[in-house]
Amino acid sequence: MFTVAAATLTVSAVAQPAGPGSSISSSGLPLPRFVSLKSDRVNMRQGPGTDYPTAWVYRRAGLPLEVVREFEGWRQVRDADGSAGWVLQSFLSGRRTALVLPWEIKQGQKAPKVALRRNDSERSAAVAMIEAGVIANLVSCDSRWCLVNIDKYQGYIEQKKLWGVYEGEVLR
Missing domain, CATH: 2.30.30 (SH3 type barrels.)
Structure with missing residues:
Protein backbone atom coordinates (compact mmCIF):
# COMPACT_ATOMS: atom_id res chain seq x y z
CA MET A 1 0.00 0.00 0.00
CA SER A 12 -7.02 16.58 -15.47
CA ALA A 13 -10.16 18.08 -17.01
CA VAL A 14 -13.78 16.94 -16.63
CA ALA A 15 -17.27 18.39 -17.18
CA GLN A 16 -18.68 21.30 -15.17
CA PRO A 17 -22.12 20.82 -13.52
CA ALA A 18 -24.10 23.35 -11.50
CA GLY A 19 -24.04 23.64 -7.73
CA PRO A 20 -27.08 23.48 -5.41
CA GLY A 21 -29.60 26.29 -5.82
CA SER A 22 -27.67 27.49 -8.83
CA SER A 23 -28.50 30.39 -11.07
CA ILE A 24 -27.11 31.35 -14.46
CA SER A 25 -24.47 34.09 -14.45
CA SER A 26 -23.69 36.75 -17.04
CA SER A 27 -21.12 34.34 -18.54
CA GLY A 28 -23.90 31.80 -19.08
CA LEU A 29 -22.38 29.43 -16.51
CA PRO A 30 -24.10 28.37 -13.26
CA LEU A 31 -23.48 30.06 -9.92
CA PRO A 32 -22.20 28.78 -7.63
CA ARG A 33 -19.82 26.37 -9.37
CA PHE A 34 -16.42 24.84 -8.75
CA VAL A 35 -13.36 25.63 -10.85
CA SER A 36 -9.62 25.12 -10.37
CA LEU A 37 -6.51 27.26 -10.67
CA LYS A 38 -4.56 27.09 -13.96
CA SER A 39 -1.32 28.45 -12.53
CA ASP A 40 1.06 28.02 -9.59
CA ARG A 41 0.85 31.76 -8.84
CA VAL A 42 -2.55 33.47 -8.76
CA ASN A 43 -3.42 36.68 -6.91
CA MET A 44 -6.71 36.86 -5.06
CA ARG A 45 -7.71 40.52 -4.82
CA GLN A 46 -10.01 42.40 -2.46
CA GLY A 47 -12.15 43.59 -5.38
CA PRO A 48 -12.74 42.94 -9.09
CA GLY A 49 -9.79 44.79 -10.64
CA THR A 50 -6.03 45.28 -10.55
CA ASP A 51 -6.52 48.54 -8.64
CA TYR A 52 -7.63 46.52 -5.61
CA PRO A 53 -4.94 45.22 -3.22
CA THR A 54 -3.84 41.60 -3.29
CA ALA A 55 -5.37 39.78 -0.34
CA TRP A 56 -3.76 36.40 -0.96
CA VAL A 57 -1.43 34.65 -3.42
CA TYR A 58 -2.30 31.07 -4.30
CA ARG A 59 0.71 28.91 -5.18
CA ARG A 60 -0.92 25.62 -6.12
CA ALA A 61 -2.12 24.86 -9.64
CA GLY A 62 -5.21 22.65 -9.65
CA LEU A 63 -6.52 24.01 -6.34
CA PRO A 64 -10.34 23.94 -6.35
CA LEU A 65 -12.22 27.20 -5.77
CA GLU A 66 -15.92 27.96 -5.70
CA VAL A 67 -17.12 30.81 -7.94
CA VAL A 68 -19.91 32.68 -6.16
CA ARG A 69 -20.17 35.90 -8.26
CA GLU A 70 -19.01 37.38 -11.54
CA PHE A 71 -18.17 40.92 -12.60
CA GLU A 72 -16.90 41.40 -16.15
CA GLY A 73 -13.68 39.32 -16.42
CA TRP A 74 -13.41 38.78 -12.66
CA ARG A 75 -14.75 35.95 -10.49
CA GLN A 76 -15.45 36.18 -6.78
CA VAL A 77 -14.20 32.90 -5.35
CA ARG A 78 -14.15 31.08 -2.04
CA ASP A 79 -11.54 28.50 -1.04
CA ALA A 80 -11.78 25.48 1.28
CA ASP A 81 -10.74 27.64 4.25
CA GLY A 82 -13.60 30.06 3.57
CA SER A 83 -11.35 32.89 2.34
CA ALA A 84 -13.06 34.92 -0.37
CA GLY A 85 -11.83 37.42 -2.93
CA TRP A 86 -11.60 38.14 -6.65
CA VAL A 87 -9.54 36.32 -9.29
CA LEU A 88 -9.11 37.17 -12.95
CA GLN A 89 -11.13 34.65 -14.98
CA SER A 90 -8.18 33.78 -17.24
CA PHE A 91 -6.41 32.15 -14.26
CA LEU A 92 -9.32 29.73 -13.70
CA SER A 93 -10.12 26.45 -15.42
CA GLY A 94 -13.42 24.57 -15.67
CA ARG A 95 -11.65 21.30 -14.86
CA ARG A 96 -12.89 19.73 -11.67
CA THR A 97 -10.60 18.92 -8.79
CA ALA A 98 -11.24 18.41 -5.08
Missing part, protein backbone atom coordinates in the same frame (compact mmCIF):
# COMPACT_ATOMS: atom_id res chain seq x y z
CA PHE A 2 1.22 3.50 -0.84
CA THR A 3 0.68 6.89 0.74
CA VAL A 4 0.15 9.94 -1.44
CA ALA A 5 1.13 13.25 0.15
CA ALA A 6 -0.08 16.73 -0.75
CA ALA A 7 3.07 17.62 -2.69
CA THR A 8 2.78 14.91 -5.38
CA LEU A 9 -0.22 15.68 -7.59
CA THR A 10 -1.42 16.34 -11.11
CA VAL A 11 -4.76 17.49 -12.54
CA LEU A 99 -9.26 18.60 -1.85
CA VAL A 100 -9.22 15.52 0.35
CA LEU A 101 -10.39 16.27 3.92
CA PRO A 102 -9.15 19.89 4.03
CA TRP A 103 -11.09 20.49 7.28
CA GLU A 104 -8.94 17.83 8.98
CA ILE A 105 -5.61 19.65 8.46
CA LYS A 106 -4.23 21.01 11.73
CA GLN A 107 -1.04 23.07 11.87
CA GLY A 108 1.80 21.16 13.52
CA GLN A 109 -0.03 17.82 13.45
CA LYS A 110 0.38 14.84 11.17
CA ALA A 111 -2.19 14.91 8.35
CA PRO A 112 -4.90 12.24 8.62
CA LYS A 113 -5.31 9.82 5.72
CA VAL A 114 -8.20 8.33 3.78
CA ALA A 115 -8.24 5.13 1.75
CA LEU A 116 -8.39 5.40 -2.03
CA ARG A 117 -10.53 2.32 -2.75
CA ARG A 118 -10.45 -0.04 -5.73
CA ASN A 119 -14.29 0.01 -5.93
CA ASP A 120 -17.08 2.21 -4.57
CA SER A 121 -17.47 0.31 -1.32
CA GLU A 122 -16.09 0.64 2.22
CA ARG A 123 -15.22 -3.07 2.02
CA SER A 124 -13.15 -2.63 -1.14
CA ALA A 125 -9.38 -2.94 -0.93
CA ALA A 126 -7.32 0.23 -0.57
CA VAL A 127 -5.20 1.19 -3.58
CA ALA A 128 -3.35 3.91 -1.62
CA MET A 129 -3.66 6.00 1.52
CA ILE A 130 -4.25 9.67 0.69
CA GLU A 131 -3.24 12.48 3.05
CA ALA A 132 -5.61 15.31 3.88
CA GLY A 133 -4.89 18.28 1.62
CA VAL A 134 -4.04 16.28 -1.50
CA ILE A 135 -5.70 17.49 -4.71
CA ALA A 136 -7.76 14.81 -6.46
CA ASN A 137 -8.79 15.01 -10.12
CA LEU A 138 -12.51 14.27 -10.34
CA VAL A 139 -13.42 11.75 -13.04
CA SER A 140 -17.02 11.08 -11.98
CA CYS A 141 -19.26 11.18 -8.91
CA ASP A 142 -22.55 9.35 -8.27
CA SER A 143 -23.62 11.50 -5.26
CA ARG A 144 -22.00 9.07 -2.80
CA TRP A 145 -18.61 8.07 -4.25
CA CYS A 146 -16.21 9.85 -6.61
CA LEU A 147 -13.83 8.16 -9.00
CA VAL A 148 -10.62 10.18 -8.83
CA ASN A 149 -7.08 10.27 -10.19
CA ILE A 150 -4.32 11.19 -7.77
CA ASP A 151 -0.78 11.14 -9.10
CA LYS A 152 -0.48 7.69 -10.75
CA TYR A 153 -3.35 6.15 -8.77
CA GLN A 154 -7.05 5.84 -9.62
CA GLY A 155 -9.78 4.79 -7.25
CA TYR A 156 -12.82 5.82 -5.23
CA ILE A 157 -13.19 8.22 -2.31
CA GLU A 158 -16.45 8.96 -0.52
CA GLN A 159 -17.86 12.23 -1.85
CA LYS A 160 -18.39 13.60 1.67
CA LYS A 161 -14.58 13.48 2.22
CA LEU A 162 -13.92 15.88 -0.68
CA TRP A 163 -14.13 19.68 -0.95
CA GLY A 164 -14.74 20.71 -4.56
CA VAL A 165 -17.90 18.73 -5.26
CA TYR A 166 -21.34 19.54 -3.87
CA GLU A 167 -23.27 17.21 -1.59
CA GLY A 168 -25.46 15.03 -3.79
CA GLU A 169 -23.81 16.29 -7.00
CA VAL A 170 -23.50 13.86 -9.90
CA LEU A 171 -20.58 14.24 -12.34
CA ARG A 172 -20.20 12.25 -15.51
Whole structure:
Protein backbone atom coordinates (compact mmCIF):
# COMPACT_ATOMS: atom_id res chain seq x y z
CA MET A 1 0.00 0.00 0.00
CA PHE A 2 1.22 3.50 -0.84
CA THR A 3 0.68 6.89 0.74
CA VAL A 4 0.15 9.94 -1.44
CA ALA A 5 1.13 13.25 0.15
CA ALA A 6 -0.08 16.73 -0.75
CA ALA A 7 3.07 17.62 -2.69
CA THR A 8 2.78 14.91 -5.38
CA LEU A 9 -0.22 15.68 -7.59
CA THR A 10 -1.42 16.34 -11.11
CA VAL A 11 -4.76 17.49 -12.54
CA SER A 12 -7.02 16.58 -15.47
CA ALA A 13 -10.16 18.08 -17.01
CA VAL A 14 -13.78 16.94 -16.63
CA ALA A 15 -17.27 18.39 -17.18
CA GLN A 16 -18.68 21.30 -15.17
CA PRO A 17 -22.12 20.82 -13.52
CA ALA A 18 -24.10 23.35 -11.50
CA GLY A 19 -24.04 23.64 -7.73
CA PRO A 20 -27.08 23.48 -5.41
CA GLY A 21 -29.60 26.29 -5.82
CA SER A 22 -27.67 27.49 -8.83
CA SER A 23 -28.50 30.39 -11.07
CA ILE A 24 -27.11 31.35 -14.46
CA SER A 25 -24.47 34.09 -14.45
CA SER A 26 -23.69 36.75 -17.04
CA SER A 27 -21.12 34.34 -18.54
CA GLY A 28 -23.90 31.80 -19.08
CA LEU A 29 -22.38 29.43 -16.51
CA PRO A 30 -24.10 28.37 -13.26
CA LEU A 31 -23.48 30.06 -9.92
CA PRO A 32 -22.20 28.78 -7.63
CA ARG A 33 -19.82 26.37 -9.37
CA PHE A 34 -16.42 24.84 -8.75
CA VAL A 35 -13.36 25.63 -10.85
CA SER A 36 -9.62 25.12 -10.37
CA LEU A 37 -6.51 27.26 -10.67
CA LYS A 38 -4.56 27.09 -13.96
CA SER A 39 -1.32 28.45 -12.53
CA ASP A 40 1.06 28.02 -9.59
CA ARG A 41 0.85 31.76 -8.84
CA VAL A 42 -2.55 33.47 -8.76
CA ASN A 43 -3.42 36.68 -6.91
CA MET A 44 -6.71 36.86 -5.06
CA ARG A 45 -7.71 40.52 -4.82
CA GLN A 46 -10.01 42.40 -2.46
CA GLY A 47 -12.15 43.59 -5.38
CA PRO A 48 -12.74 42.94 -9.09
CA GLY A 49 -9.79 44.79 -10.64
CA THR A 50 -6.03 45.28 -10.55
CA ASP A 51 -6.52 48.54 -8.64
CA TYR A 52 -7.63 46.52 -5.61
CA PRO A 53 -4.94 45.22 -3.22
CA THR A 54 -3.84 41.60 -3.29
CA ALA A 55 -5.37 39.78 -0.34
CA TRP A 56 -3.76 36.40 -0.96
CA VAL A 57 -1.43 34.65 -3.42
CA TYR A 58 -2.30 31.07 -4.30
CA ARG A 59 0.71 28.91 -5.18
CA ARG A 60 -0.92 25.62 -6.12
CA ALA A 61 -2.12 24.86 -9.64
CA GLY A 62 -5.21 22.65 -9.65
CA LEU A 63 -6.52 24.01 -6.34
CA PRO A 64 -10.34 23.94 -6.35
CA LEU A 65 -12.22 27.20 -5.77
CA GLU A 66 -15.92 27.96 -5.70
CA VAL A 67 -17.12 30.81 -7.94
CA VAL A 68 -19.91 32.68 -6.16
CA ARG A 69 -20.17 35.90 -8.26
CA GLU A 70 -19.01 37.38 -11.54
CA PHE A 71 -18.17 40.92 -12.60
CA GLU A 72 -16.90 41.40 -16.15
CA GLY A 73 -13.68 39.32 -16.42
CA TRP A 74 -13.41 38.78 -12.66
CA ARG A 75 -14.75 35.95 -10.49
CA GLN A 76 -15.45 36.18 -6.78
CA VAL A 77 -14.20 32.90 -5.35
CA ARG A 78 -14.15 31.08 -2.04
CA ASP A 79 -11.54 28.50 -1.04
CA ALA A 80 -11.78 25.48 1.28
CA ASP A 81 -10.74 27.64 4.25
CA GLY A 82 -13.60 30.06 3.57
CA SER A 83 -11.35 32.89 2.34
CA ALA A 84 -13.06 34.92 -0.37
CA GLY A 85 -11.83 37.42 -2.93
CA TRP A 86 -11.60 38.14 -6.65
CA VAL A 87 -9.54 36.32 -9.29
CA LEU A 88 -9.11 37.17 -12.95
CA GLN A 89 -11.13 34.65 -14.98
CA SER A 90 -8.18 33.78 -17.24
CA PHE A 91 -6.41 32.15 -14.26
CA LEU A 92 -9.32 29.73 -13.70
CA SER A 93 -10.12 26.45 -15.42
CA GLY A 94 -13.42 24.57 -15.67
CA ARG A 95 -11.65 21.30 -14.86
CA ARG A 96 -12.89 19.73 -11.67
CA THR A 97 -10.60 18.92 -8.79
CA ALA A 98 -11.24 18.41 -5.08
CA LEU A 99 -9.26 18.60 -1.85
CA VAL A 100 -9.22 15.52 0.35
CA LEU A 101 -10.39 16.27 3.92
CA PRO A 102 -9.15 19.89 4.03
CA TRP A 103 -11.09 20.49 7.28
CA GLU A 104 -8.94 17.83 8.98
CA ILE A 105 -5.61 19.65 8.46
CA LYS A 106 -4.23 21.01 11.73
CA GLN A 107 -1.04 23.07 11.87
CA GLY A 108 1.80 21.16 13.52
CA GLN A 109 -0.03 17.82 13.45
CA LYS A 110 0.38 14.84 11.17
CA ALA A 111 -2.19 14.91 8.35
CA PRO A 112 -4.90 12.24 8.62
CA LYS A 113 -5.31 9.82 5.72
CA VAL A 114 -8.20 8.33 3.78
CA ALA A 115 -8.24 5.13 1.75
CA LEU A 116 -8.39 5.40 -2.03
CA ARG A 117 -10.53 2.32 -2.75
CA ARG A 118 -10.45 -0.04 -5.73
CA ASN A 119 -14.29 0.01 -5.93
CA ASP A 120 -17.08 2.21 -4.57
CA SER A 121 -17.47 0.31 -1.32
CA GLU A 122 -16.09 0.64 2.22
CA ARG A 123 -15.22 -3.07 2.02
CA SER A 124 -13.15 -2.63 -1.14
CA ALA A 125 -9.38 -2.94 -0.93
CA ALA A 126 -7.32 0.23 -0.57
CA VAL A 127 -5.20 1.19 -3.58
CA ALA A 128 -3.35 3.91 -1.62
CA MET A 129 -3.66 6.00 1.52
CA ILE A 130 -4.25 9.67 0.69
CA GLU A 131 -3.24 12.48 3.05
CA ALA A 132 -5.61 15.31 3.88
CA GLY A 133 -4.89 18.28 1.62
CA VAL A 134 -4.04 16.28 -1.50
CA ILE A 135 -5.70 17.49 -4.71
CA ALA A 136 -7.76 14.81 -6.46
CA ASN A 137 -8.79 15.01 -10.12
CA LEU A 138 -12.51 14.27 -10.34
CA VAL A 139 -13.42 11.75 -13.04
CA SER A 140 -17.02 11.08 -11.98
CA CYS A 141 -19.26 11.18 -8.91
CA ASP A 142 -22.55 9.35 -8.27
CA SER A 143 -23.62 11.50 -5.26
CA ARG A 144 -22.00 9.07 -2.80
CA TRP A 145 -18.61 8.07 -4.25
CA CYS A 146 -16.21 9.85 -6.61
CA LEU A 147 -13.83 8.16 -9.00
CA VAL A 148 -10.62 10.18 -8.83
CA ASN A 149 -7.08 10.27 -10.19
CA ILE A 150 -4.32 11.19 -7.77
CA ASP A 151 -0.78 11.14 -9.10
CA LYS A 152 -0.48 7.69 -10.75
CA TYR A 153 -3.35 6.15 -8.77
CA GLN A 154 -7.05 5.84 -9.62
CA GLY A 155 -9.78 4.79 -7.25
CA TYR A 156 -12.82 5.82 -5.23
CA ILE A 157 -13.19 8.22 -2.31
CA GLU A 158 -16.45 8.96 -0.52
CA GLN A 159 -17.86 12.23 -1.85
CA LYS A 160 -18.39 13.60 1.67
CA LYS A 161 -14.58 13.48 2.22
CA LEU A 162 -13.92 15.88 -0.68
CA TRP A 163 -14.13 19.68 -0.95
CA GLY A 164 -14.74 20.71 -4.56
CA VAL A 165 -17.90 18.73 -5.26
CA TYR A 166 -21.34 19.54 -3.87
CA GLU A 167 -23.27 17.21 -1.59
CA GLY A 168 -25.46 15.03 -3.79
CA GLU A 169 -23.81 16.29 -7.00
CA VAL A 170 -23.50 13.86 -9.90
CA LEU A 171 -20.58 14.24 -12.34
CA ARG A 172 -20.20 12.25 -15.51
